[in-house]
Amino acid sequence: MAVDRVLANLDLNLLVTLDALLRERNVTRTSEHLGVSQPAVSGALARLRRHFGDPLLTRVGNRYELTPLAARVAVLTGPALAGVRRVFDATAEFDPSRLDREFTLVISDYAATVLGPLVAREIARLAPGVRLRLEQTSPYAVDHAEATLRAADGLIVPHGFVTDLPYLDLFEDRWVCIVSADHPEVGDALTLEHLSALPWVMYVDRPTAFAPAARQLRMLGIEARVDAAVDGFVQMPFLVAGTRRIALIQERLARLLGPVAGVRIFDCPFDVVPVAEAFWWNPMYRTDPAHTWFRELIVTAAATLRHQPR
Incomplete structure (x- = not known):
């Protein structure tokens, strides 16, 4: 009482x-x-x-x-x-067009750029009363995914960093190398020698960093000389353009930003494990009809992305 x-x-x-x-x-x-x-x-x-x-x-x-x-x-x-x-x-019949709610996604700048617009458009079409909040992910947010998902509706991060939480597979992407469109030393093909000789723009090298460049290069016996370290992917093409630098980023992002930044895209001259993005969520939402709808909307948007030509 x-x-x-x-x-x-x-x-x-x-x-x-x-x-x-x-x-x-x-x-x-x-x-x-x-x-x-x-x-x-x-x-x-x-x-x-x-x-x-x-x-x-x-x-x-x-x-x-x-x-x-x-x-x-x-x-x-x-x-x-x-x-x-x-x-x-809670209602007898769930109607997303009448929903008044904010959904928070913790997401990388890469996934926000390639997937975010599709999600936002679907929300605007189906549930105009819904607000979408995108928060930049971080190694801390991923390391403490369970705590992150107490305050957020979902975490979009590749497989390999989060365990013991429910997830939905979204889409895959492959890694490509980018150099400036007017690079004086790179012709029609990119070689391992280029990777060793050129300076790099690289994702900050932490245990839960979301790019395998540094580790895979070391496995090839190449110690990359890092000119610029960043905590996001969207900056990379613009830090490469007009310089001797090289970077490794996701192909969808490279295709989207390459023409704007002025960079050329090359297949990696070594095998790189593809990135497999997934949507991780808190099991407390398992029977929440609004969250169930939101999860399905994310998967639908990702399916649209999968069928877009690269």
Whole structure:
């Protein structure tokens, strides 16, 4: 009964504000994200501080940090909001055209570029009340996939990095090499000697990095000289263009950005394991009709991508 009295005295809007505040760690950004005034967010923060008996956000230099209690609460707000949404989204017959919900995808800049527009168009066509939020993935998000998926609706990342969570296969892509269109040293073919002699633009080399270039080159006895290290793929063609550099990126992205950046595309002169993208999700959504629809929409969009000529 005491728990019921606590819930009866709480405003569900506070949960929405709490979730945004703990993610943004800034009253101004939270008000912009929620579309409400700063005084309203400040008032909600004051109420939350009284409820928890804790400041939740503390100033450190020119930024705010979560208190230890807020850090514990932060991992609970996403699942709590998802549970509330599932309760109020429940209907006798699910109709996506009447759905008012935001879906969050944690996704690489590569997948966001080649798959994201197809997903966005399908959502606009079938469910105009749905909002799509794309968040850039990171090694931390992948290393802690279970925690990531407590606050997000899906994680799109290649096979080989996430285990013990449900997934749906999406599409495959192959790796290609790119050099500047006016490269003075590369003619009609790319050789292993080129890979050894030319400077590289390479994805940041971490254990959960999403490109196999550095490791596979080392297996060939080639120690790449890295001129530029990046944490995304979209920048690569533009960092290669007009230079002696070389990079290894996904073929679909190379075909899309190559003409804009001014780069040439070559088959790799060594065997590279294809990238196989998958959609990973939290099993708490297994019986959620809205999430089931969203998963099916992602797979449908990926099927369209698979049938597009490369």
